[in-house]
Amino acid sequence: MKTHFIPFENVDFKFCITICFAILLMTGILKKFFEIRKLPPGPWGYPFIGHLTLLGSNPAETFSKMAIQYGDVFFIRMGKWPTIVLNSRDAIDEALNKMPEIFSDRPKFYSNYAINKMKGLVFGEYSQRLRLHRKIANGVLQEFATSKSSPTEYLVRKEVDLLIKLWIQSRDNNFNPVHDIEMAVGAVMYQLLFGSEINCHSDQSFIDMVKNLKTINEGASAGSFVNMLPWIRFIMPSKVKKLLERLELNSKFAEKCISESLSSYDKNHQRGMVDGLISAANKYAEKEVHHDGITRHQIYSTIRDFIGAGIDTTSTTLQWTVLLLSIHTNIQDKMQKEIDNILGGRGPTLQDQGKLPYVEATILEVMRHGTIAPLNIPHSTSTDVKFRDFEIKKGTVVFCNIYGIFKDKNIWTDPDKFRPERFLTKDNTIIHERADIIATQFGVGRRRCIGDTLSKRELFLFITSIYQAMNTNLRSDPNYGRIITINCKPTPYKIQIIPRY
Ligand code: HEM
Secondary structure (H helix, E strand, O other), X not given: OOOOOOOOOOOOHHHHHHHHHHHHXXXXXXXXXXXXXXXXXXXXXXXXXXXXXXXXXXXXXXXXXXXXXXXXXXXXXXXXXXXXXXXOHHHXXXXXXXXXXXXXXXXXXXXXXXXXXXXXXXXXXXXXXHHHHHHHHHHHHHHHHXXXXXXXXXXXXXXXXXHHHHHHHHOOOOEOOHHHHHXXXXXXXXXXXXXXXXXXXXXXXXXXXXXXXXXXXXXXXXXXXXXXXXXXXXXXXXXXXXXXXXXXXXXXXXHHHHHHHHHOOOOOOOOOHHHHHHHHHHHHOOOHHHHOOXXXXXHHOHHHHHHHHHHHHHHHHHHHHHHHHHHOHHHHHHHHHHHHXXXXXXXXXXXXXXXXXXXXXHHHHHHHHHOOOOOOOOEEOOOOEEEOOEEEOOOXXXXXXXXXXXXXXOOOOOOOOOOHHHHEOOOOOEXXXXXXXXXXXXOOHHHOOOOHHHHHHHHHHHHHHHHHHEEEEEOOOOOOOEEEOOXXXXXXXXXXXXXXX
16 A cells, blocks of 8 residues: 655654744844844843943943943943943044934933923934924023023022022031022023013922922933833832822923913013913914924923923032032132132123133033033934944934043043143133033034023023132032932032132
8 A cells, every 4th residue: 555655744743843943042042143243342231131230320430441441332231221332522423413313312211201201302202393392492592591682691690699698698607509509590590481570489389399300310310220120110119109200290380380471471572481482382383283293282391391401400510610619729719810800890791701711611620520411311323223333223222421531531631630721721712622522511413402502601600700709618528429310410518608808
């Protein structure tokens, strides 16, 4: 009898499944292997947590050390996020300036989603809508905060006078100046937003809102647990509860202010940036389809962006200034000599910006030394991209290591020393190439800070006025540390005030 050959007749079904599984696994491993080979160099990390254990208390400093071994572009995994770290000006320029369509997105971090579902400005995803949003926000800032007719100079001088009076009259000679600085900078922003005749120092909701910024900045920082390991919120819900509560409180504050402004809005008499935003909402958000889908709600959310991005940054820079000058009192003396020479006894105005090179050099050196945004705000790639010879996947987090650049021994002599003179020529003029490096503190490319002009004006007026009126001495340990959240603050310190007149 003829027997028929039936292929695979005796092959076990389980055996087949096992072989298929093994092939799939091998293909997956090989694919991963070839993908990894095309990535920038970097150390091996652990499953799930990646390189989180490497980072330490100052990740930017760790990255600078790693750059010595792995080069100016390297790859790590921050928890679940594939991440590239750009450690030189060239690498940052090649990515953010030369490939802006790809490198201008924000990572889909938990906190970025919690803030307006990434449809706002600072943490919004890069799109046509975002570009329009930036244009609107920029226009409002220019009109109400940096134009010739804006009240910024008047407001800063009013608030700095109050601050000086408070410090001279009612503070004992061993106090932490941080809260007063935060309130003064916050008050300027508040009045730029809502109109200059409002007394915000007695508005408890405003005071709470300024305090909430601390918790929000901790939760929104790239290194926060919930951003790196989002599943942790199911095990430790308290990690996000506080963040969400504070975000909610600050939203309520902004909404209350909007509805008050709306009820008394007069397009012929606009009081501040909120009225500017109402006017923009009337223009751009009535017919959504015509304007890249931007909504009234998104335009109004710019208030939260200005509060979040504009108060803590400028106030942190001032906190560093007072600390560093209280340690280096000889630099106060040099600033005061210049201030007395140029201004005589009168207070500073914005017209004096550019006439006080030593003060300007000191502000630049504070920004370099303090480096308040050591890794800027993280970017993300919006498509797969070939960058240099590497293949970077869509959704990769991009850190710009500004701290590394500000402490680079190849750029700065004795980078750990506080020395404003490094920004001055022999003829006492600012070295612009060096000042340009410090400008990267405000970001690079299409997501660059839109508040830089405002903050530089505020810093100039605050710092010149304070040190014209007084000396500050440190009353605590000069070995300060850094507290790193979304920005970098000095650890708490105490000062003594000595009025000059
Ligand atoms: C010393 C003060 C300040 C520093 C160091 C600073 C720094 C930064 C940095 C590093 C970024 C991110 C740039 C990037 O993603 O590449 C940024 C974005 C931003 N800043 Fe500032 N900033 C300051 C003050 C201000 C002020 C006073 C305002 C407004 C009132 C402001 C509004 C914004 C906004 C709206 C963005 C988001 C831009 C975008 O995502 O497209 N900033 N800032």
